[in-house]
Amino acid sequence: MANESRGSTLPLADNTRSARKHKAILDAATEVFYHKGYTGTSMDEVAARAAVSKQTVYKHFADKERLFADIVLRAVDEIDDLFSETALTLHATDDLDRDLAALGQQFAVWLMQPDVLRLRRLIISEANRFPELSRTWFERGFQRVLATLADTLTHVAERGLLRIDDPEVAASQFMGMILWIPVNRAMFCGDSERFTQAELARYAEAGVSTFLAAHRCP
């Protein structure tokens, strides 16, 4: 499904009337999904909330599944762009501690946004009934970010700054160390739990400290 989703009627330019409607429908649908869940959401309600006709909704999105998939894709593409750009700056780093911590903190801050957490919670709650929806998040979001990080770690290792046997494993350990408490607290304690930038920076710095103690070239 992930690949097919790319085939939906994505507008070419962001400033066309069609693109504005596309975005309005996605925003409206996001709100409805958050409040009603996947099963409780109807295309009628999405149309009403976006102030467009149901026909217009179907012109942009073939069905509810495609609509939800595009919401997921919009989120994972956003973090992929952001994360890839920051990861690139690490290739030429002259301060590994600082730049790794910045990368970890940036990802944590993105993930801890209330909208992202709500989407994540919605995806998890529907994962058994609609595994193809959550798989998009897993493959295009979770795994893609890990792959970008693994590439970056490989590059830094080639510069002689790190010793990494298995970049994929190292990438997942990096993320797990930084995010284990924030993600679990956010998932289990509801949206009222907020993290400050300073808290997330501390988790990032602590994770990087352990990561470099294990992987830094002597």
Place this chain on the structure above:
Amino acid sequence: MANESRGSTLPLADNTRSARKHKAILDAATEVFYHKGYTGTSMDEVAARAAVSKQTVYKHFADKERLFADIVLRAVDEIDDLFSETALTLHATDDLDRDLAALGQQFAVWLMQPDVLRLRRLIISEANRFPELSRTWFERGFQRVLATLADTLTHVAERGLLRIDDPEVAASQFMGMILWIPVNRAMFCGDSERFTQAELARYAEAGVSTFLAAHRCP
């Protein structure tokens, strides 16, 4: 709520008729919650499935919230007992790599059980509407396991085998490294995703290897 839940009518002995009914109701309710979600579950349906009267259900559990809380407590108490016992064997370890990996693997195997994953997913999906239910899981499960691990790491550090500045942080990093991929894959890819013991052992060993590279006393 977590503390009050201890006050529910827990039977003293497991072999009394009342205890058997208590367990039958919990088992039946677990099934209904999994299929209908928290909101969709009624005490009537629980009674029917447990083949007891609704009055009997209410004799054991004051309301639906208490019933769900007791299901959560049954799960977290189970892992707490198991984990504490294994953690104790670490105090006298003569093979830190082996015993830490065994502890990590044991926890991963417990968490990756289909019933535990389903409960975890249910709790996450209801965390915004019923934060007090998910808080029980977080405080009595997640945080308690981390506290046990932090105590254990402190003890091993006092024997001169580890160098640990902050045992709580070290415990969360230990868990995060081992569980980041398994937990995310399980949450996002639905219950059809299964991990073999060998896979979980590899995540545990890789996590312990990085953990000890950072924390082992020279």
